Amino acid sequence: MSEALAERVVAVASGFIGTPYRHQGSLKGVGCDCLGLIRGVWRELYGAEPEVPGPYAADWAERAGEERLLAAAARHCGGVLPVSALRPGDLLIFRWRAGVAAKHAGIAAPDERFIHAYEQGAVIESPLVPSWRRRIAGVFRFPEIG
Template sequence: MTGGRSLLEVVGTGICGERVVAVARGFIGTPYRHQGSLKGVGCDCLGLIRGVWRELYGVEPEVPAPYAPDWAERAGEERLLEAAGRHCGAALPLAALRPGDLLVFRWQDEAAAKHAGIATPEGRFIHAYEQAAVIESPLVPSWRRRIAGVFRFPELS
């Protein structure tokens, strides 16, 4: 939040997807670290999005409260989807997906969404994967069917 308004209200609507992808690709190889958000040091999936946001806009979108690995199962709230909506605007239809969009995933139909990544060209996406690091993976059907929301980063003024 910026002075009581979301960054979305301050900067506009939409950003060059190629720039988002380039920034996200700079995080590839960053080790997985729960609650981390630093390129080359460590990040989780939320930290990847926060780090990309900081590099694009120069500010933190919002600082999350500390969270346990099972935060979504315990809270039962759509915190990740709500935060994406606060900063990127309304979710887009999956058919509108383009490189540079923020993807939010739900592991199970009845569970809260708890994973995030950034769409890249040729049907791929970048995400922080606990067993690997920040990687670029194919957006295969098993990932695609778990998408709970597609969001576009706001345009820089």
């Protein structure tokens, strides 16, 4: 991903900060969840989403047990990168604990931080402290704008 695109990804994601948390939402200033943040950023960058996730329950990952979030990220952003390659603008997918499907997403920001939708709160920027870093299940790069 070019430096210009990475900066744009972070700028667009930063524009969502303060958006209230809303399960299945994806609208800046109105409401979004972590997937909705990624969907909203994608729409601002590319104009349309590559796929619509359809309705999902809050416990979708626990019930399905499938790596749907990682698979979707790989379909649209290419192969998974090692955490050591992480840089601002990258898409981060998190797993809460071993043995369960990854179900949280955010966007890497400068200075070891990331932007994500905090459940029962809002879109925030948080430090990527060791407790978050060890939960990273995948790092992906947004594709160049064509």
